[in-house]
Amino acid sequence: MEKAIMELEAMGRVAKRASRRLAYLPTDIKNKALLNISHDLLAKKEEILAANELDRREAEASGMSAAMLDRLMLNPSRLEAMAQDVRNVAALPDPVGEVFDMRTQPNGLLIGKKRVPLGVIGVIYESRPNVTIDISALCLKSGNAVILRGGREAIHSNRALAKVVQEASSRAGVPEGAVQFIENTDRALVDHLLKMSHIIDLVIPRGGAGLIRSVYENARMAVVAGGIGVCHTYVDKSADLNKAVAIAYNAKVQRPTVCNALDTLLVHADIAPRYLPLIAAEWAKAGVEMHCDARALNILESQPGLKLVPATEEDWGKEFLALVAAVKVVASLDEALEHIERYGSGHSEAIVTEEYEAAMRFLNEVDAACVYANASTRFTDGAQFGLGAEVGISTQKLHARGPLGLRELTTYKWIIFGMGQVRA
Amino acid sequence: MEKAIMELEAMGRVAKRASRRLAYLPTDIKNKALLNISHDLLAKKEEILAANELDRREAEASGMSAAMLDRLMLNPSRLEAMAQDVRNVAALPDPVGEVFDMRTQPNGLLIGKKRVPLGVIGVIYESRPNVTIDISALCLKSGNAVILRGGREAIHSNRALAKVVQEASSRAGVPEGAVQFIENTDRALVDHLLKMSHIIDLVIPRGGAGLIRSVYENARMAVVAGGIGVCHTYVDKSADLNKAVAIAYNAKVQRPTVCNALDTLLVHADIAPRYLPLIAAEWAKAGVEMHCDARALNILESQPGLKLVPATEEDWGKEFLALVAAVKVVASLDEALEHIERYGSGHSEAIVTEEYEAAMRFLNEVDAACVYANASTRFTDGAQFGLGAEVGISTQKLHARGPLGLRELTTYKWIIFGMGQVRA
Numbered sequence: 001m002e003k004a005i006m007e008l009e010a011m012g013r014v015a016k017r018a019s020r021r022l023a024y025l026p027t028d029i030k031n032k033a034l035l036n037i038s039h040d041l042l043a044k045k046e047e048i049l050a051a052n053e054l055d056r057r058e059a060e061a062s063g064m065s066a067a068m069l070d071r072l073m074l075n076p077s078r079l080e081a082m083a084q085d086v087r088n089v090a091a092l093p094d095p096v097g098e099v100f101d102m103r104t105q106p107n108g109l110l111i112g113k114k115r116v117p118l119g120v121i122g123v124i125y126e127s128r129p130n131v132t133i134d135i136s137a138l139c140l141k142s143g144n145a146v147i148l149r150g151g152r153e154a155i156h157s158n159r160a161l162a163k164v165v166q167e168a169s170s171r172a173g174v175p176e177g178a179v180q181f182i183e184n185t186d187r188a189l190v191d192h193l194l195k196m197s198h199i200i201d202l203v204i205p206r207g208g209a210g211l212i213r214s215v216y217e218n219a220r221m222a223v224v225a226g227g228i229g230v231c232h233t234y235v236d237k238s239a240d241l242n243k244a245v246a247i248a249y250n251a252k253v254q255r256p257t258v259c260n261a262l263d264t265l266l267v268h269a270d271i272a273p274r275y276l277p278l279i280a281a282e283w284a285k286a287g288v289e290m291h292c293d294a295r296a297l298n299i300l301e302s303q304p305g306l307k308l309v310p311a312t313e314e315d316w317g318k319e320f321l322a323l324v325a326a327v328k329v330v331a332s333l334d335e336a337l338e339h340i341e342r343y344g345s346g347h348s349e350a351i352v353t354e355e356y357e358a359a360m361r362f363l364n365e366v367d368a369a370c371v372y373a374n375a376s377t378r379f380t381d382g383a384q385f386g387l388g389a390e391v392g393i394s395t396q397k398l399h400a401r402g403p404l405g406l407r408e409l410t411t412y413k414w415i416i417f418g419m420g421q422v423r424a
Numbered sequence: 425m426e427k428a429i430m431e432l433e434a435m436g437r438v439a440k441r442a443s444r445r446l447a448y449l450p451t452d453i454k455n456k457a458l459l460n461i462s463h464d465l466l467a468k469k470e471e472i473l474a475a476n477e478l479d480r481r482e483a484e485a486s487g488m489s490a491a492m493l494d495r496l497m498l499n500p501s502r503l504e505a506m507a508q509d510v511r512n513v514a515a516l517p518d519p520v521g522e523v524f525d526m527r528t529q530p531n532g533l534l535i536g537k538k539r540v541p542l543g544v545i546g547v548i549y550e551s552r553p554n555v556t557i558d559i560s561a562l563c564l565k566s567g568n569a570v571i572l573r574g575g576r577e578a579i580h581s582n583r584a585l586a587k588v589v590q591e592a593s594s595r596a597g598v599p600e601g602a603v604q605f606i607e608n609t610d611r612a613l614v615d616h617l618l619k620m621s622h623i624i625d626l627v628i629p630r631g632g633a634g635l636i637r638s639v640y641e642n643a644r645m646a647v648v649a650g651g652i653g654v655c656h657t658y659v660d661k662s663a664d665l666n667k668a669v670a671i672a673y674n675a676k677v678q679r680p681t682v683c684n685a686l687d688t689l690l691v692h693a694d695i696a697p698r699y700l701p702l703i704a705a706e707w708a709k710a711g712v713e714m715h716c717d718a719r720a721l722n723i724l725e726s727q728p729g730l731k732l733v734p735a736t737e738e739d740w741g742k743e744f745l746a747l748v749a750a751v752k753v754v755a756s757l758d759e760a761l762e763h764i765e766r767y768g769s770g771h772s773e774a775i776v777t778e779e780y781e782a783a784m785r786f787l788n789e790v791d792a793a794c795v796y797a798n799a800s801t802r803f804t805d806g807a808q809f810g811l812g813a814e815v816g817i818s819t820q821k822l823h824a825r826g827p828l829g830l831r832e833l834t835t836y837k838w839i840i841f842g843m844g845q846v847r848a
């Protein structure tokens with residue numbers, strides 16, 4: 001272990017050195033590296049798939065579930081999709097080097113901010129091997145060095161993919177050590193990595209809630225992770241019924257396992273008797289189970305074919321990640337706002353209304369990363385928001401909020417052009 | 425203690441509730457509150473000075489040093505200066521409400537970012553009572569609620585000042601609880617405050633290095649604190665000698681006790697024999713002690729009237745906060761860059777050069793909050809950078825870097841205007 005830790009520290013120093021050059025590496029070299037990676041993913045298909053085959057055989061022998069095996073699997077079409085994603089990153093504008101807020105001060109000093117990479121990013125991830133390619137591409141494009149630490153179950157695949165990235169980027173002129181891969185899967189190395197705040201500027205955990213919590217608790221450096229999404233859609237008394245059905249249906253059903261899916265439906269009492277039967281009928285077709293408060297239950301209990309359950313206190317503020325929704329009838333917009341303030345996780349919240357003032361109040365008063373009027377919360381996504389690639393969705397308030405794109409992997413420094421000025 | 429903690433939690437809930445309204449409080453109400461505070465500071469001079477007199481009598485009895493007593497003291501001219509500072513904050517533009525990056529997406533969704541306050545800010549500070557006014561004004565203007573916890577030795581002054589702030593802002597229509605003051609000076613309450621991440625979005629420690637370290641180690645929420653400044657000035661071989669003397673003199677002497685003062689002077693070997701005697705003579709007049717490496721010592725040792733000390737390894741990377749400078753002769757710009765990378769704290773770094781390429785390389789390659797060509801590092805300051813008021817200077821990379829102004833006390837949320845869109 002001693003030796004492995006010393007190797008990790010050495011790896012860190014190399015990454016740090018590489019990050020200094022990466023910081024001002026021309027965009028065309030970074031793009032060339034990305035296109036090389038995209039090319040090599042297909043040219044070296046055989047090696048990559050053979051390595052993945054090894055992982056899958058070991059995983060199968062150890063009794064991994066079919067769902068987990070599927071997440072682990074690479075095949076020609078998945079490789080093609082990965083290669084395409086890398087080409088997409090190459091096509092995005094380079095966030096680095098932008099100079100902004102630059103002004104001449106009264107004493108003649110020219111002072112402004114220049115966008116620069118964060119430096120070295122650590123990424124700790126679980127079984128999906130595509131993260132190796134995905135995050136390497138994002139870090140390269142944003143000028144950051146990266147230290148990758150993938151899960152044990154995908155070690156052969158990750159090693160093969162990291163080798164592709166390293167060779168392809170080195171060929172383009174990217175400094176050695178820009179992308180580092182930790183081969184040793186000992187858990188103690190992760191603990192040490194999280195202490196390396198002298199090297200690593202930001203750590204990104206990609207995986208389940210357990211991994212994310214553990215990284216938040218143990219990391220000595222900044223952490224950015226996808227947050228928990230407890231998302232509400234509030235159907236106001238003036239809502240258009242068709243829009244309200246379409247939006248709540250989409251938010252719950254289109255992809256129920258993700259953080260921007262609807263968890264709680266709040267409905268104004270005036271519209272509930274007309275609206276709830278409509279959405280309940282649509283949701284029933286998709287198999288949605290409704291955890292209803294007493295007033296919603298009262299409206300729906302005689303309607304056939306519904307999966308109704310009386311809501312308990314635990315249903316409010318719960319992220320279901322499944323075809324389940326909590327449903328509550330509220331007396332007013334104010335009650336909806338209070339409920340969201342109390343139970344929301346600050347991810348994505350929506351109002352459906354035809355009243356201008358209700359929409360504006362909701363947009364003003366709800367404190368969340370993404371606040372919607374008359375649209376599905378499912379849009380909370382880097383690509384949908386026009387950011388291109390996405391690193392994750394932040395529910396923190398500092399640095400960046402909501403979908404994190406390439407720009408959120410950067411910071412700025414102040415640059416000052418003087419002519420000999422001194423302070424009076 | 426149990427009871428005090430429950431009271432603190434209740435205070436937190438009130439602050440949180442107030443923060444929701446503060447978030448969209450019109451600028452003119454916030455400015456009215458600031459002008460009221462400014463007015464009341466002078467109108468209630470008697471009460472404030474009497475409270476301060478109490479603090480100073482107790483402090484004197486407990487044997488407080490003259491320097492500390494001076495920091496604690498309020499008098500009519502200091503109150504006038506505080507009132508003026510608050511008027512200055514009122515005159516700054518409101519950072520809240522700005523909408524930016526707003527675009528219509530191909531599906532018709534109008535998506536953009538709106539600048540909003542962080543929410544609730546906790547401030548832990550030591551003896552200077554002016555912080556009570558200063559930070560309250562900055563938080564009010566940026567729409568944040570604030571929970572103040574001042575030092576025990578200034579409790580009477582702080583209580584009187586907090587009362588002025590609360591009454592004056594309430595009169596202007598600021599929601600009750602926007603500015604909270606913890607009267608209990610028990611240390612255990614600070615420990616509890618630092619755990620209240622469900623209430624407090626950001627904590628700002630204002631005081632010595634011990635306080636700042638302790639807050640970083642114990643806070644469960646984000647922390648922004650002034651960082652340690654180990655600042656280098658590098659005099660390149662092509663430097664203009666007059667500019668180089670003026671800049672290094674100013675950076676070291678103008679105010680040696682602050683974080684943006686020069687700590688280490690790096691001098692290119694080609695210019696050292698001409699430059700070092702000039703700056704040494706100037707520094708000697710101001711009483712600067714020079715901790716020199718062997719080559720600098722060799723150049724300076726026969727010059728009369730200097731305070732020379734051979735440098736040791738500890739001198740590199742040391743923040744002196746005094747009339748002391750480490751001095752090193754380097755063989756090249758590259759050696760200077762390597763030295764800064766190794767020993768700098770990422771605060772403020774300067775090059776003095778007449779060569780365009782050297783200036784550009786320095787600005788590109790040095791990784792620090794503020795990088796200067798041909799100016800004194802003493803300019804690293806919110807007012808000098810045109811930000812108006814300053815909360816502190818950050819050496820962190822995430823969220824904000826360098827001088828922190830009102831805008832750095834805000835975040836953004838995404839606002840999305842739809843017409844019924846759902847995700848395909």
